[in-house]
Amino acid sequence: MYILTRDQYERQDGFESGYEVAGDYTSIATELQDECEADNRVLYPVHIESDVYHEEGPATLINWFRKFTEDYLDVPFHTCKLFFSGNRSIHVHVPRLVSGEDQRKQLKELAERFCTEEEAELDCGLYYAKRMFRLPGVEHSKRTLPKVKIQPEWDHERIVREASTTASETPESYEAVLRRVFATQPSLTIDAPQTSLDPPHDLFRVFDSDETVLELETGEQSIETPLIEQQEYPENQAEVIRWCQYNAKEFSPYALAKGNSRSVAALKVKGGAFTRDNVRNGATLVPAYFYGARGCAGEKFTKEDEHAPLQLSGHDSEKWDYEAGDDVVIIGGQSRNSRIFRVESRQATVVGHALTGDDASRQAALDFLEDEGYEVGEAGTSEKGELSKTVGPRKRAGHSPSVQVPHTEAAVLQQQAEQDGIETLSHMERWRVACRVLNWGWEPAWEWFENQFEGNFDSDITREQFQSVIKTYPDDYDHVEVPSKT
Structure with a gap:
């Protein structure tokens, strides 16, 4: 525009x-x-595209799009319009704009950072000036299938059937596409009775710029590199421990994660987050002492009684609110969206001991944490020889969730919602509570959210978020039956 x-x-x-x-x-x-x-x-409409539809499948692409829009752009995914390109792509029309060349370049850098942090494959070449973008209804030259609107829950067969059988009307101009994306949401437009212009000339005037134009942060690192960082190992032995906390080989909770494999680490935080230019494209690091840690691949990426940095993904760095002296357990994996608990020193020591030595066992550490009341999830470790027992009975579907003495952060958030109102929680905090209450089954979780929101309860959004949780952690919720939509 x-x-x-x-x-x-x-x-x-x-x-x-x-x-x-x-x-x-x-x-x-x-x-x-x-x-x-x-x-x-110039105003650039925000689009997202991935060309690996046939390699990865629609579910993976939808998961990437949801994370990018909600976690990086702070835009609710359910407000976006999704289209199958007719060949090998899914297009997302996001109801937002960026203003000017600096913001367009920043959007491109943000998409590239997302791909690095989430191991995703978005088409970042989309974010160039004057880039062409296919209109809905236009056939793809290689497949003779039109670009058609789809729903996020559709599988490949449903998508192809829709593209093959639906008579899709091509809009007269791209202005008509933008009007449908934005004007279907009253919060993004304003009444403009003062203008007598006809479409398409009135399109810019009816946008509420305060709601539609994104203000993306610059790509500069906001975390300062500490002065302790040195290139050379210190000669003074008294400085070695501090040096290692910033310069030793970092522990990654996500490296070499395949299938349902998970990492477990017990550590004491030794300082604030920092970055190093030569480590993981400037990923967030935290100086730490590791009681013990075992990576997703078992013996690789193992720490025992060591001082070293902890690497955090974009998801984990956003929710990291721990200070020097805190004892923390982090359970990571391929999703890069870890379970993180603040624990007692006694508990951190026990977990660290379970993760080290000849009888090291991630499952033993997880069993101990579950015994202590922490929700560790139920995905496997894929490590041979580890204990496979599950401590205690599985939570029964239909049993109403309640919080007495909260042991986990999700339980604390649930209690906050019940006492102070669910509006006091952010979107991601509500998502974490949904992860917790869905353990008791779909209906009790649905009832809980309905009671919290009362007259503001939105069934479509709730269903979408519940399904997002289940798709993200399928092994944790294989006991949850998703009712058909009526």
Whole structure:
């Protein structure tokens, strides 16, 4: 969307076809586009695309899109419009804009960082100026299937059937597409009775810029690199421990994770988060003392009574609120969205002991934590020789969840919602509570959220978020029956 000055509008209006220009340009449109880009008078609609539909499948792509929109753009995923391209892509039309060239470049950098942190494959080449984007209803030249609207829960067969049988009307212009994406949500538009302009000229005037235009942060690191970081191992032995906490080989809770394998680490936080340019593209690191740690691949990435940094993913760094002196257990894996608990020193010591030595066992550590009242989940460790028992009975579906003495952060958040109102929780905090209450079954969890929201309860959003939890941790919720939508 290019915002023309009156002079620019009159210049282009004076051409019959737009191609009668002289000089370096063959079209007045391209000339005006370049002028607007130079003056930052352009709004770019936010789109997301991935071209690995056939390699990864729709469920994986939808999971990537949901994480990117909600965790990186802070836009509710259910407000987006999804389309199958007709060949090998899924397109997401996000009801947001970015303003100017700096923000467009920042959107590209954000998408690239997401791909690195989440091991996702988005088409980051999409975020260039003047990029072409197929309209709904237009057939793909290689498949002769049109671009059609889809729903996030559809599988491959349903998507192809929809593209093969649905008569999709092609809009007259891209302005009509934008109007459908934005105008279907009243919160993003304003009444503009003062204007007498007809579509498409009134489109910009009806947008609520405070709600629709994203303000993305710069790509500069906001975490300072500590002065303790040195290139050389210190000669003074008294400085070695502190040096190792920042410079030793970091422990990654996510490395070499395959299938349902998980990592477990018990540690004491020794300082605030920092970054190093040569480590994981500037990933967040935390100086720590490890009582014990075992990575997803067992003996690889193991720590025992060591001082070293802990690496955090984007998800984990956002929810990290621990300070120096806190004892923490982190259970990581392929999702890069770990379970993190603040524990007692006694508990951290026991977990660390279970993870080290000749009889090291991640499952033994998980069993101990479950005995202590922590929700460790039920995904396997895939490590041969480990204990396979499950301590205590599985939570019974239909049993109403309640909090007496909260042992976990999710339990604390649930108690906060019940006492202070669910509006006091952020979107991600509500999602974490949903992870907890779904252990008791779909209906009790549904009833709990319905009671908290009362008159503001939205069944569509609740269903979507519940299904998101179950898809993210399928092994933890294989006892939960998802009712059909009526």
